[in-house]
Amino acid sequence: MCYDVIILGSGPAGLSAAIYAERARLRTLIIEEKPLSGGQILDTYEVDNYPGLPGITGFELGQKFRAHVDKFKTEIVNSQVKSIELNGDKKTVVTEKGTYEAKTLILAMGATHRKLGIPGEEKLLGMGVSYCATCDGAFFRGKTVAVAGGGDVALEDALFLARGCEKVYLIHRRDEFRGARILQEKVKETPNIELVLSCNVTEIRGEGQVSSVLVHDKKTESDRELEVQGIFIAAGTEPNIALVKGLLEQDERGYILAGEDTRTSVEGVFAAGDVRAKQLRQVITAAADGANAVTSVEQYIR
Ligand code: NAP
Numbered sequence: 001m002c003y004d005v006i007i008l009g010s011g012p013a014g015l016s017a018a019i020y021a022e023r024a025r026l027r028t029l030i031i032e033e034k035p036l037s038g039g040q041i042l043d044t045y046e047v048d049n050y051p052g053l054p055g056i057t058g059f060e061l062g063q064k065f066r067a068h069v070d071k072f073k074t075e076i077v078n079s080q081v082k083s084i085e086l087n088g089d090k091k092t093v094v095t096e097k098g099t100y101e102a103k104t105l106i107l108a109m110g111a112t113h114r115k116l117g118i119p120g121e122e123k124l125l126g127m128g129v130s131y132c133a134t135c136d137g138a139f140f141r142g143k144t145v146a147v148a149g150g151g152d153v154a155l156e157d158a159l160f161l162a163r164g165c166e167k168v169y170l171i172h173r174r175d176e177f178r179g180a181r182i183l184q185e186k187v188k189e190t191p192n193i194e195l196v197l198s199c200n201v202t203e204i205r206g207e208g209q210v211s212s213v214l215v216h217d218k219k220t221e222s223d224r225e226l227e228v229q230g231i232f233i234a235a236g237t238e239p240n241i242a243l244v245k246g247l248l249e250q251d252e253r254g255y256i257l258a259g260e261d262t263r264t265s266v267e268g269v270f271a272a273g274d275v276r277a278k279q280l281r282q283v284i285t286a287a288a289d290g291a292n293a294v295t296s297v298e299q300y301i302r
Pocket of ligand 1: 044046047048049114115116148150151152153154156173174178234235236237280281282
């Protein structure tokens with residue numbers, strides 16, 4: 001059986017694409033690798049900028065998206081993808097559960113956390129090093145932790161952790177934050193968040209559990225050791241492109257080059273959501289990509 005479209009990924013872009021594809025009566029298959037649909041928003045405590053749903057948790061929003069797709073009874077295969085063949089009229093996706101063919105592919109594999117690549121980061125993963133404050137923050141109630149990064153996620157993580165932790169060091173490599181002004185204001189108003197600016201985290205220390213982080217002040221060229229029991233790394237994301245690396249045009253950071261119509265350099269292959277090179281990576285832009293991708297799929301198939 002040849003599907004009209006296979007959607008790889010079940011975050012906001014993939015699920016939005018599925019809704020539009022079902023409404024267009026396209027034979028649709030979603031292939032998801034994770035046990036839960038929703039993508040990165042599952043790790044987000046609160047999504048406060050998706051219109052109409054102020055303050056909704058990321059988990060709830062992910063569930064709502066998935067429930068909307070389930071209304072259409074879309075076929076979903078949960079399996080690791082082993083390889084993809086993009087060229088030709090039929091696109092092939094080989095998974096651990098079987099091989100699937102489609103006229104078109106929507107690549108919506110999203111992005112994952114960037115690592116700092118410093119000593120101690122890998123060794124102490126799960127022992128105080130975390131990339132998800134909403135998943136692991138509760139383990140640090142009453143303790144002192146650090147957050148590394150200066151984007152929306154770092155600011156949100158610091159605010160979230162400050163509710164339960166005694167103290168939060170927010171360590172950023174510049175003295176200006178990248179994240180939203182409203183979050184910056186809230187961070188500055190929160191008494192148990194201490195800003196550690198123009199500093200790089202150079203090492204995470206501890207035996208079996210994080211006990212401190214070493215930071216290097218770029219302005220004074222001095223080092224400082226901060227006693228913390230955990231560090232939450234929020235240094236941005238990298239696209240999940242291992243499967244398609246080199247198979248289509250990508251920018252220097254690996255994001256797939258495609259315009260608003262989501263068309264990639266390969267005929268019949270479309271890129272939606274965080275995996276696409278674009279200005280703003282948020283739920284609303286991912287969902288919009290999913291919708292645009294299906295419009296392009298319809299044009300291509302016709
Ligand atoms: P981001 O906006 O790319 O920010 C990453 C931060 O990490 C930057 O401050 C960056 O510093 C820093 N960084 C990167 N590499 C580093 C390194 N090697 N060492 C130290 N610091 C490093 O990523 P994000 O905060 O994860 O957000 C990802 C996307 O999701 C963004 O588009 C964001 O707007 C969106 N998002 C939105 C919301 C919301 O609107 N509610 C919530 C969460 C996420 P520099 O600033 O110096 O580059």
